[in-house]
Amino acid sequence: MKLNREGLRSAEEWKAAGYMLPQYDREAIYRNTMGNPRWIHFGAGNIFRAFQANIMQRLLNREVCDTGLIAAEGYDAEIIDRVNKPCDDYSILATLKADGSIEKTVIGSVLQSYVLDPERKEEFGQLKKVLCNPSLQMASFTITEKGYNVYDKQGELLPGIRTDLEHGPENPKSYIGKVVSLIYARFLAGSFPLALVSMDNCSRNGERLSEAVLVFGEGWEERGLVQNGFLDYLKDPRKITFPWSMIDKITPRPDETVLRMLKADGLEDLDIVVTAKHTYTAPFVNAEECEYLVIEDRFPNGRPPLEKGGVIFTDRATVEKVEKMKVGACLNPIHTALAVFGCLLGYRKISDEMKQPLLKKLAARLGYDEGLPAAVNPGIIEPAKFLKEVLTVRIPNPFMPDTPQRIATDTSQKLAARFGGTIRTYLASESLSVSELRIIPLVFAGWLRYLLGVDDGGKPFPLSPDPMQEELAEQLKEIRLGQISGAEDAVRPILKNDRIFGVDLYQAGLAAKVLDNFKEMLHGPGAVQACLEQELG
Numbered sequence: 001m002k003l004n005r006e007g008l009r010s011a012e013e014w015k016a017a018g019y020m021l022p023q024y025d026r027e028a029i030y031r032n033t034m035g036n037p038r039w040i041h042f043g044a045g046n047i048f049r050a051f052q053a054n055i056m057q058r059l060l061n062r063e064v065c066d067t068g069l070i071a072a073e074g075y076d077a078e079i080i081d082r083v084n085k086p087c088d089d090y091s092i093l094a095t096l097k098a099d100g101s102i103e104k105t106v107i108g109s110v111l112q113s114y115v116l117d118p119e120r121k122e123e124f125g126q127l128k129k130v131l132c133n134p135s136l137q138m139a140s141f142t143i144t145e146k147g148y149n150v151y152d153k154q155g156e157l158l159p160g161i162r163t164d165l166e167h168g169p170e171n172p173k174s175y176i177g178k179v180v181s182l183i184y185a186r187f188l189a190g191s192f193p194l195a196l197v198s199m200d201n202c203s204r205n206g207e208r209l210s211e212a213v214l215v216f217g218e219g220w221e222e223r224g225l226v227q228n229g230f231l232d233y234l235k236d237p238r239k240i241t242f243p244w245s246m247i248d249k250i251t252p253r254p255d256e257t258v259l260r261m262l263k264a265d266g267l268e269d270l271d272i273v274v275t276a277k278h279t280y281t282a283p284f285v286n287a288e289e290c291e292y293l294v295i296e297d298r299f300p301n302g303r304p305p306l307e308k309g310g311v312i313f314t315d316r317a318t319v320e321k322v323e324k325m326k327v328g329a330c331l332n333p334i335h336t337a338l339a340v341f342g343c344l345l346g347y348r349k350i351s352d353e354m355k356q357p358l359l360k361k362l363a364a365r366l367g368y369d370e371g372l373p374a375a376v377n378p379g380i381i382e383p384a385k386f387l388k389e390v391l392t393v394r395i396p397n398p399f400m401p402d403t404p405q406r407i408a409t410d411t412s413q414k415l416a417a418r419f420g421g422t423i424r425t426y427l428a429s430e431s432l433s434v435s436e437l438r439i440i441p442l443v444f445a446g447w448l449r450y451l452l453g454v455d456d457g458g459k460p461f462p463l464s465p466d467p468m469q470e471e472l473a474e475q476l477k478e479i480r481l482g483q484i485s486g487a488e489d490a491v492r493p494i495l496k497n498d499r500i501f502g503v504d505l506y507q508a509g510l511a512a513k514v515l516d517n518f519k520e521m522l523h524g525p526g527a528v529q530a531c532l533e534q535e536l537g
């Protein structure tokens with residue numbers, strides 16, 4: 001069995017092996033899509049295969065839509081060249097359900113994929129054609145949070161962005177520059193409307209995308225590198241919108257166990273590819289069943305009826321509340337807590353941590369006792385119900401190959417969004433008091449202890465990538481396991497850093513508690529476990 005057009009001709013063999021196949025005439029859908037594209041997606045990563053492409057597959061199966069998706073990849077050409085193209089843009093979705101069953105679906109809803117690179121002229125020309133088509137309604141993005149960066153930490157334009165601004169829309173090299181170059185082609189073709197929808201996992205994602213796009217609109221127009229009117233076009237909500245969204249579906253990297261299972265079904269030529277840019281990709285993707293996608297409903301050229309595929313459309317304020325509820329209270333803080341302690345205690349799977357009574361209690365208390373009281377109910381999703389599902393179904397799912405090490409990536413960038421809002425709510429509240437917070441300081445202490453790169457058994461372990469790694473290592477370089485003196489002075493500047501925590505922990509009245517826990521965890525091997533027992537036992 002081969003995953004491509006030819007291989008899928010033996011449909012019976014696939015069905016006998018338990019695969020659900022596309023129930024539409026893919027050739028006809030291909031013609032419709034290329035003739036009248038409605039949805040292009042930038043960022044052909046794992047979440048796109050697992051989520052957006054599967055929504056579209058369901059809509060095509062039910063004949064709710066008659067056009068599918070076009071994918072563009074502007075960062076890592078290997079994804080398209082080594083994975084999409086050899087499989088004729090088919091992929092396999094392995095849905096790992098909490099009851100242990102696995103649903104295997106051949107996804108055919110991506111009809112065409114391109115590398116977004118002006119130097120690949122033929123493909124860039126095809127992409128321009130797609131963008132110039134009046135039928136196009138939305139361009140969506142999952143390009144990671146850093147994909148939207150145009151400024152450095154000092155607020156200066158990044159060198160690559162500056163160069164692109166000076167050279168104009170002909171041959172940009174930066175991701176957003178390339179996207180805006182395509183939108184400029186659409187402007188020239190007739191100023192057709194379009195929604196640009198960031199679906200990345202960051203707060204106010206629509207605002208992030210719009211700010212990055214407007215840097216190019218302004219930079220090119222003031223240099224006379226684009227026709228007058230382009231900037232107005234980008235700023236006119238009747239033409240271009242940047243809806244905000246909240247996306248949620250745990251999609252780990254492609255997993256070896258799942259690969260072996262697919263191979264045992266008879267699949268050939270299937271492998272996990274780790275690209276030169278360290279993307280983990282494959283013609284299959286493994287993900288949980290649960291999924292939420294909430295989008296601000298501002299589509300100036302109309303939109304595919306994605307609500308029929310489970311997407312919730314609402315207003316911006318509601319999107320923001322849902323995002324805060326998920327990222328700041330009911331899911332991601334718990335993930336981060338398990339990531340930090342999981343690395344320290346030697347776990348390789350998030351779900352295994354939920355079998356350990358202390359860590360399970362840590363997750364529950366963080367969610368119910370500290371996050372939930374500060375969470376705003378967005379109305380469309382009930383926080384307590386969402387949290388219960390996270391704690392009882394999603395995170396403990398033993399079939400999900402998600403790792404503490406993956407989630408621990410970039411923790412310094414995540415703490416403010418995940419915990420800062422809760423702390424500020426406690427500070428501002430008349431009924432809640434910061435002194436009641438016991439678990440959040442424990443997690444911060446655990447993170448400081450994690451940063452030493454030595455596990456609770458005293459063995460060194462590799463820290464997950466983090467842009468602040470060097471800076472933090474320098475600040476903590478004098479601290480050793482078993483040596484408590486000097487710890488307070490070393491961590492003071494970190495605890496005062498409101499960019500990391502969203503608040504100055506001294507001003508917030510939490511630093512002393514963090515320090516107490518941290519010092520306890522420094523006593524020697526086994527001290528992390530002992531501290532958890534003392535705080536939670």
Ligand SMILES: NC(=O)C1=CN([C@@H]2O[C@H](COP(=O)(O)OP(=O)(O)OC[C@H]3O[C@@H](n4cnc5c(N)ncnc54)[C@H](O)[C@@H]3O)[C@@H](O)[C@H]2O)C=CC1
Nearest residue numbers: 043044045046047075076142143144147200201249250251
């Ligand atoms: N994997 C998950 O569970 C979820 C992911 N997301 C969002 O989707 C994003 C991507 O996740 P995956 O597709 O799972 O990851 P992935 O590693 O499979 O793919 C990453 C995608 O982003 C692109 N990319 C990486 N660095 C980039 C850069 N500096 N500039 C522009 N593009 C860049 C890659 O080329 C690829 O298209 C996440 O960062 C997150 O914001 C949202 C919800 C769940």
Ligand SMILES: O=P(O)(O)OC[C@H]1O[C@](O)(CO)[C@@H](O)[C@@H]1O
Nearest residue numbers: 201247248249250251335406407
């Ligand atoms: O900690 P990260 O890297 O944002 O990942 C958290 C996990 O939870 C999610 O937010 C679930 O939607 C995904 O982004 C990811 O699987």
